[in-house]
Amino acid sequence: xGIITQTPKFLIGQEGQKLTLKCQQNFNHDTMYWYxxxxxxxxxxxxxxxxxxxxxxxxxSEGYDASxxxxxxxxxxxxxxxxxxxxxxxxxxxxxxxxQLYFGEGSKLTVL
Amino acid sequence: GDQVEQSPSALSLHEGTGSALRCNxxxxxxxxxxxxxxxxxxxxxLFYLASGTKENGRLKSxxxxxxxxxxxxxxxxxxxxxGTYFCAAEANNAPRFGAGTKLSVKP
Numbered sequence: 746x747g748i749i750t751q752t753p754k755f756l757i758g759q760e761g762q763k764l765t766l767k768c769q770q771n772f773n774h775d776t777m778y779w780y781x782x783x784x785x786x787x788x789x790x791x792x793x794x795x796x797x798x799x800x801x802x803x804x805x806s807e808g809y810d811a812s813x814x815x816x817x818x819x820x821x822x823x824x825x826x827x828x829x830x831x832x833x834x835x836x837x838x839x840x841x842x843x844x845q846l847y848f849g850e851g852s853k854l855t856v857l
Numbered sequence: 858g859d860q861v862e863q864s865p866s867a868l869s870l871h872e873g874t875g876s877a878l879r880c881n882x883x884x885x886x887x888x889x890x891x892x893x894x895x896x897x898x899x900x901x902x903l904f905y906l907a908s909g910t911k912e913n914g915r916l917k918s919x920x921x922x923x924x925x926x927x928x929x930x931x932x933x934x935x936x937x938x939x940g941t942y943f944c945a946a947e948a949n950n951a952p953r954f955g956a957g958t959k960l961s962v963k964p
Contacts, residue, residue: 778951
């Protein structure tokens with residue numbers, strides 16, 4: 746079996762700071778996703794990538810950038826951290842845009 | 858508007874009883890996936906369906922693409938079934954999640 750590793754697990758930043766979250770998968774999956782989960786809410790899609798160097802905007806892409814430089818990794822950058830975006834960010838992957846999603850354990854963002 | 862509407866938002870069951878959770882879709886979906894999110898926040902895969910019904914132990918899920926809904930049935934609920942259940946449905950490559958059903962199982 747494979748695993749999805751998200752780093753860091755906890756990220757604390759200042760308002761206005763640029764912050765980056767990283768996600769690595771060893772499933773050899775083609776498609777990767779970033780979701781945001783606010784406390785007590787469902788997951789909202791930020792960005793996804795169906796192959797290396799591909800980027801697709803989700804419903805919540807404003808204020809975020811993403812990068813898929815390698816098949817195994819997908820990074821998410823918060824361009825200017827705001828207090829109202831304190832949340833858990835979840836990375837997921839799956840093969841060839843179909844089939845079940847596999848999730849990492851999440852990265853919790855706190856903005857001071 | 859939201860593409861995935863999940864109900865109920867909260868549900869309380871006594872051990873040994875059962876119930877159904879439902880997701881309605883406002884557009885035609887090609888597949889649905891169900892997850893349980895535990896108290897640590899981990900998302901556990903329960904089912905992935907492109908059609909029909911799947912069963913696993915005390916859980917059963919159905920996906921009806923034509924009528925735009927999916928259900929998750931839990932029978933003989935146990936304390937460890939407590940958590941938040943999410944459905945995620947997709948029309949293309951991008952699964953969208955419902956708001957979740959918070960399930961509490963009591964002794």
